[in-house]
Amino acid sequence: MIAVKVMGYGGVDKLQIVTEAIPEPKENEVLIKVKACAINNTEIWMREGAYGTDSKSGWRPEGVQFPRTPGSDIAGRVVKIGNFVDESMLGTDVVVFPFTSSGENGFEHISEDMSFIGSEYDGGYAEYVVWPAQLCFKMPLSNYTKSAVFSVSGLTAWHMVEQIQAKPGETVMVTGANGGVGSLNVQIASRVFGAKVIAIVGDLMVGDLNLEARMKELGAAHVLSYQSKNLAEQILEVNGGPIDSVLDVVGDALFSMSLQVLKKGGKFCISGSAGGQKTKLDFRTVYLKHITMYGSVLGTREEFGRMLHAVSEGKIKPVIDCTFPLQKAKEAQTYFKKSGKLGKVVLLPDSTHKGK
Structure with a gap:
């Protein structure tokens, strides 16, 4: 598969397109074919080393382990399941809850071991990604691009x-x-x-x-x-x-x-x-x-469910500025940092157009 990797701290030149094996889902995991992945400040600041100290970045004290595939606002289709995953998940369209944690319900976002997809785990700047089945939620809208803009933001x-x-x-x-x-x-x-x-x-x-x-x-x-x-x-x-x-x-x-x-x-x-x-x-x-x-950083799984329900009811609408093909991730992140946009910038792995 094609993936975009961050090779280390620095500018957009640290983003490289690579070809690597499609990951295999482990127990209680699913393999998602990524259809859309929205860009967030968090993966840009992670690359720039804007979090933490001593140029380290990420959600854990040790910093990000490079190379790393960024991207956390992911919408896609489950195409393979690991052991102990209900077979009904196969073929479903999902969005991902963006982090793992051992925290109890209502406190998972402030747990010391919170680990973020795209920072501690490889994320959605790729054609496929694996993620725990229990952290995959039904896609709130019928459109992948529109559904991808809600997970983190x-x-x-x-x-x-x-x-x-x-x-x-x-x-x-x-x-x-x-x-x-x-x-x-x-x-x-x-x-x-x-x-x-x-x-x-x-x-x-x-x-x-x-x-x-x-x-x-x-x-x-x-x-x-x-x-x-x-x-x-x-x-x-x-x-x-x-x-x-x-x-x-x-x-x-x-x-x-x-x-x-x-x-x-x-x-x-x-x-x-x-x-x-x-x-x-x-x-x-x-x-x-x-x-x-x-x-305030992120939130809880119950809040995530309430937010997606409001989206599905049409109370919250996706606001999208533009899309870029995955191969144009450098250009997309550069554009993302410009002022005067309205809404999200989204990467599309299957896209061949030239972006904004």
């Missing part, structure tokens, strides 16, 4: 919204709202939990793309640009006062402003730092305003 966004316990009548501000996680945060907070959403994006217009209109289609009540010189004042004005919660994937660039517009007793949840990994914090802001802060 959707689980992350769903867990964030559940953490802040968003409610009807509350206002939730979503930063990076045009990205993979952000566009799902907008939908989940508004369409599933009933909150009023203020979406923060870069430019309101990107070429022919009207981000303001598209964000409102996804459920945002207001759409504002982080480039505004008086963004905090605009937020307070459109909301008629301070907001209830912030769902943040940006980090430093909008951190101080986010705390400024939060009400007393407000909630701040962060699951990304694309705009800066370190910031200055005056602790007095936190305790004098009684702000609750959440760090």
Whole structure:
């Protein structure tokens, strides 16, 4: 089979196309023919060594063992099963829950031995991948590409919204709202939990793309640009006062402003730092305003099931910017890092087109 391997820490030149044997499913595993694999920040930061210390990266202290096939947002068909797997799984279309862990239900995402597909295990930048049968869920939509965009981003966004316990009548501000996680945060907070959403994006217009209109289609009540010189004042004005919660994937660039517009007793949840990994914090802001802060990564299997159910019901819709063939993984990751996109970038192993 064809696979794309990360050969070590560095730039996109560390991605190499290789030919290797199709893996064999072991006990309680299935072999999946990958039909689509969406790109996430996590595999780019893994390659760049942005996690951990001493240039190590990944979800385990020892760092990633190279070469490694990245990719965690996987949709495909089960084509072979290992021992002790129910034969009914053969031929089913699935998406993967993206990590293993020994943690108990509800705590599996904070277990010390959490190991991620595409980081600790070979992932979906390939024509085939093996994965535990119990971590394969029925594909929520009939289309592989559309179903592939939810595993990591959707689980992350769903867990964030559940953490802040968003409610009807509350206002939730979503930063990076045009990205993979952000566009799902907008939908989940508004369409599933009933909150009023203020979406923060870069430019309101990107070429022919009207981000303001598209964000409102996804459920945002207001759409504002982080480039505004008086963004905090605009937020307070459109909301008629301070907001209830912030769902943040940006980090430093909008951190101080986010705390400024939060009400007393407000909630701040962060699951990304694309705009800066370190910031200055005056602790007095936190305790004098009684702000609750959440760090958030991925989520639980039960949350994953609830998220997929909402997708299947049409409450959450896939937002896809473009697709690339698997062989164009370098170009796809380069494009992924550009600003002004709306939604996910997806790799297609069977595709022969030239991408965006």
